[in-house]
Amino acid sequence: MNENEKQMTGEESLSIIAGMINRAKNRFSETGHLYLLWGWVILVCCITQFVSLQYFNYEKGYQVWFLTWLAVIYQFIYLAKTKKREKVKTYTDEIMGFVWLTFMICGVVMVFILIKLKVFVAINPLILVLYGMPTFLSGIILKYKPLIFGGISCWVLAVLSPLVPLEYHLLLLACAVIAAWIIPGYLLRSKYKKENI
Amino acid sequence: MNDEKQLTQQESLQLITQMINQAKNIYYESGMGCLLWGFTNLICFTLAYLDATVQGFDLPFTPFFLLIITFVVQLYYDRKEAVKKRAMATTYLDDVHKYVWMCFGIAVVLFTIAGGIANIGYVTLPVLLLLFGMPTFISGCVSKFPAMIIGGVICWVFSIIAFLYHGYYAYLLCAAGATAAWIIPGFILRERFKKQQRIEEQKNKHGV
Numbered sequence: 106m107n108e109n110e111k112q113m114t115g116e117e118s119l120s121i122i123a124g125m126i127n128r129a130k131n132r133f134s135e136t137g138h139l140y141l142l143w144g145w146v147i148l149v150c151c152i153t154q155f156v157s158l159q160y161f162n163y164e165k166g167y168q169v170w171f172l173t174w175l176a177v178i179y180q181f182i183y184l185a186k187t188k189k190r191e192k193v194k195t196y197t198d199e200i201m202g203f204v205w206l207t208f209m210i211c212g213v214v215m216v217f218i219l220i221k222l223k224v225f226v227a228i229n230p231l232i233l234v235l236y237g238m239p240t241f242l243s244g245i246i247l248k249y250k251p252l253i254f255g256g257i258s259c260w261v262l263a264v265l266s267p268l269v270p271l272e273y274h275l276l277l278l279a280c281a282v283i284a285a286w287i288i289p290g291y292l293l294r295s296k297y298k299k300e301n302i
Numbered sequence: 303m304n305d306e307k308q309l310t311q312q313e314s315l316q317l318i319t320q321m322i323n324q325a326k327n328i329y330y331e332s333g334m335g336c337l338l339w340g341f342t343n344l345i346c347f348t349l350a351y352l353d354a355t356v357q358g359f360d361l362p363f364t365p366f367f368l369l370i371i372t373f374v375v376q377l378y379y380d381r382k383e384a385v386k387k388r389a390m391a392t393t394y395l396d397d398v399h400k401y402v403w404m405c406f407g408i409a410v411v412l413f414t415i416a417g418g419i420a421n422i423g424y425v426t427l428p429v430l431l432l433l434f435g436m437p438t439f440i441s442g443c444v445s446k447f448p449a450m451i452i453g454g455v456i457c458w459v460f461s462i463i464a465f466l467y468h469g470y471y472a473y474l475l476c477a478a479g480a481t482a483a484w485i486i487p488g489f490i491l492r493e494r495f496k497k498q499q500r501i502e503e504q505k506n507k508h509g510v
Contacts, residue, residue, distance in 0.1 A: 200398055203443040207436050207454075214458065215432060218465045219425070227425045230416035234409050238436065241408075245401045260412050267420035 135247065137293030139180060144286030146176045151279040159272065201243055208239040226267075229274040233263035233281055240285040251292045255285035333491030334379065340484030342372040344477050351473035398444055406437035427472040431461035431479050438483040449490050453483035 150169050157166030212235050219228045241256025243249070259281045266277050349365035410433055417426045439454025441447070457479040464472040 200444055203440050204402075207440050207443075210458070211432055211436055214462065215429070218428075218462065222465065224422065224425050226420050227417070227422040227429070230413065230420055230422075231429055234413045234416065237412075238405050238409050242401055242405050245405075246398065260408065263412055263416050264419075267416055 135293050136297045137290040138183070140286040140290030140293060142176060142179065142183075144282045144290050146172055147282045148279050148287065151275045151282070155273075155275040155279075197246060200246060204239045204242050204246075208235060211235060225271060229266045229277060230263045232278065233259050233266060236281055236285055237263065240289075244289075249289070249293075251289040252285075255289050258284035332495040333488040333493075335376065336484040336488030336491060338372060338375065338379075340480050340488050342368055343480035344485065347473045347477035347480065351470060351477070354470045354473065395445065399441055402437045402440050402444075406433065409433055409436075424468040424472065425465075427476055428461045428464035428468070431457050431464055431472075431476055434476075434479050434483055435461065438487075442487075447487065447491075449487040450483070453487055456482040 150172055153169040154166040157163040157169075212232070215231060215235065216228065219225070219231070237256045237259030239256075240252055240259060244252025244254075244256055262277050262281050266274060269277060346365045346368050349361060352359045353361045353365065410430065413429060413433065414426070417429070422429075435454040435457030437454075438450050438457060442450030442452075442454055460475040460479045460482075464475045
């Protein structure tokens with residue numbers, strides 16, 4: 106959409122074609138690694154905080170969420186290494202990158218502000234709506250049903266969350282990451298292994 | 303058939319590139335959708351602000367009903383576009399834009415329902431601004447269209463302001479967000495679309 110409509114280079118065209126062919130063949134470079142990483146990190150954080158609050162009355166259980174910083178550092182290193190190994194970055198990969206970048210920016214800003222303002226009742230519905238967006242979009246762009254179902258599950262949980270007592274919201278979040286990231290992550294991994302033997 | 307020229311690798315690539323560029327030009331966004339939703343949101347949020355702050359300015363209905371009318375217009379417009387495009391292939395970018403905005407629509411509706419049940423009050427408007435920014439930013443990045451990228455970022459900045467200093471003027475921030483995210487990019491797109499059409503007309507006239 107640049108001035109006078111940007112003309113594509115041969116390389117860009119090839120990237121689009123490669124992405125389209127892979128999409129049509131339902132084959133992609135997604136290993137599921139990052140879905141599993143984030144799925145498990147968030148699940149561990151949710152369960153730890155829930156258990157520490159409910160069974161040990163320990164209010165500082167939220168500190169377990171600092172684990173997410175370690176996950177961010179690991180992700181940066183992992184992505185840098187993957188980028189070096191990658192032969193071609195397809196157009197689909199690029200779009201997925203934008204989708205998850207947007208989710209990350211919005212998620213971080215929102216959680217930070219809502220916690221600062223102590224609007225705990227709004228955190229869960231919003232986070233679940235946000236979780237659903239990139240998951241559903243990734244599923245629909247990659248034509249991969251487990252991710253589409255994962256995204257829809259997040260949205261259903263988002264609507265249900267105001268009906269659930271606040272202390273159980275962490276369990277809803279745990280269910281959401283299992284449906285949206287952990288299950289699709291394992292399925293993606295096994296698909297990737299099958300296709301790349 | 304014997305005289306049929308065999309294309310070299312380079313020529314094949316050039317041909318494919320040319321075909322992709324042609325498809326892109328055919329489906330060049332006209333900016334109509336952006337302008338339609340941008341102006342609807344601008345009107346809705348401005349009316350909502352006036353309704354909440356100006357004495358004697360009491361609307362008998364919530365201005366957000368206008369969104370339903372716009373949605374119906376959008377459906378009609380989409381149907382017309384779909385019929386027009388059926389004869390040709392849709393581009394990958396068309397699909398991506400469609401999915402991104404569809405996802406945004408679902409998220410807004412669901413959040414409004416969940417937020418209403420949870421009675422989150424003033425948080426609703428900043429969150430809506432945050433959600434406005436998401437598809438705008440993604441569409442801008444995917445299309446490499448800076449006006450939309452900037453529009454998305456402006457929505458996020460307005461969202462943070464609305465969060466930290468909440469009050470009725472959050473409605474005005476939403477109206478300003480709609481202007482930055484959709485109306486301005488919409489006019490830029492419209493201008494380029496017209497320019498593109500003029501070029502096409504000239505090409506047709508000269509039989510190129």
